Amino acid sequence: MAHKISVLLVEDEKNICDFISTSLVSHNYRVTEAHSGQEALPLITSQCPDLILLDLGLPDMDGMDIIRQVRTWASIPIIVISARTQEQEKVAALDMGADDYLTKPIGTSELLARIRTALRHSNRLNTGSLLYKRPFCSRDLIIDFEKHKVTLAGKEIHFTQIEFKIIALLAQNSGRVMTYDTIISNIWGPYADDDNSILRVNMAHIRRKLEQNPAEPKYVFTEIGIGYRMVEDEMH
Ligand code: CA
Numbered sequence: 001m002a003h004k005i006s007v008l009l010v011e012d013e014k015n016i017c018d019f020i021s022t023s024l025v026s027h028n029y030r031v032t033e034a035h036s037g038q039e040a041l042p043l044i045t046s047q048c049p050d051l052i053l054l055d056l057g058l059p060d061m062d063g064m065d066i067i068r069q070v071r072t073w074a075s076i077p078i079i080v081i082s083a084r085t086q087e088q089e090k091v092a093a094l095d096m097g098a099d100d101y102l103t104k105p106i107g108t109s110e111l112l113a114r115i116r117t118a119l120r121h122s123n124r125l126n127t128g129s130l131l132y133k134r135p136f137c138s139r140d141l142i143i144d145f146e147k148h149k150v151t152l153a154g155k156e157i158h159f160t161q162i163e164f165k166i167i168a169l170l171a172q173n174s175g176r177v178m179t180y181d182t183i184i185s186n187i188w189g190p191y192a193d194d195d196n197s198i199l200r201v202n203m204a205h206i207r208r209k210l211e212q213n214p215a216e217p218k219y220v221f222t223e224i225g226i227g228y229r230m231v232e233d234e235m236h
Pocket of ligand 1: 011012013055056057058059
């Protein structure tokens with residue numbers, strides 16, 4: 001039998017737990033459930049799952065404490081499950097080292113897409129993949145990291161150095177949300193002002209160059225209150 005990808009699902013709400021579990025099992029994942037933090041932590045260390053789906057609001061513990069503890073020793077991808085209104089919580093979880101988040105109510109296709117993306121990124125990190133060498137490609141957009149060249153529908157587009165750095169960072173993390181702070185510290189350094197306005201200005205320029213209709217973007221999406229997400233690379 002083929003190796004199944006193992007997912008640890010940490011969630012105390014029975015309905016959500018059943019729904020996610022059923023969806024994943026029917027798509028060939030192996031799922032272990034934990035309904036509290038005390039149940040989850042020993043399972044993480046003993047089973048070392050391929051991925052963790054983590055509800056932040058657990059009965060006995062803040063999910064954030066689990067992220068903090070896991071990140072001291074493992075890079076297992078963690079996708080946070082959170083309620084719609086808790087933007088600050090999502091940002092904090094991402095900055096703490098979570099890989100992505102899902103907002104309740106969760107749809108099956110989104111759930112599966114997020115899991116695939118998170119697993120792909122963790123594989124790349126582990127295997128030193130060639131992603132950073134070959135160009136990013138989606139629809140009409142090609143970003144060549146080595147040549148610092150962006151083409152859209154065959155036409156080269158000129159970006160400033162900062163703009164190129166931002167778009168390259170988003171493309172190298174395509175499919176994942178990047179928080180404002182993550183982008184800012186990657187581009188301007190860890191001691192940069194955490195004011196988002198320079199980033200927003202640059203993003204507006206990038207969008208004007210990339211998107212035919214910035215109100216309906218095809219390549220760079222805004223996650224309101226959180227950050228930006230680049231469309232998934234097609235050549236993964
Ligand atoms: Ca909960």
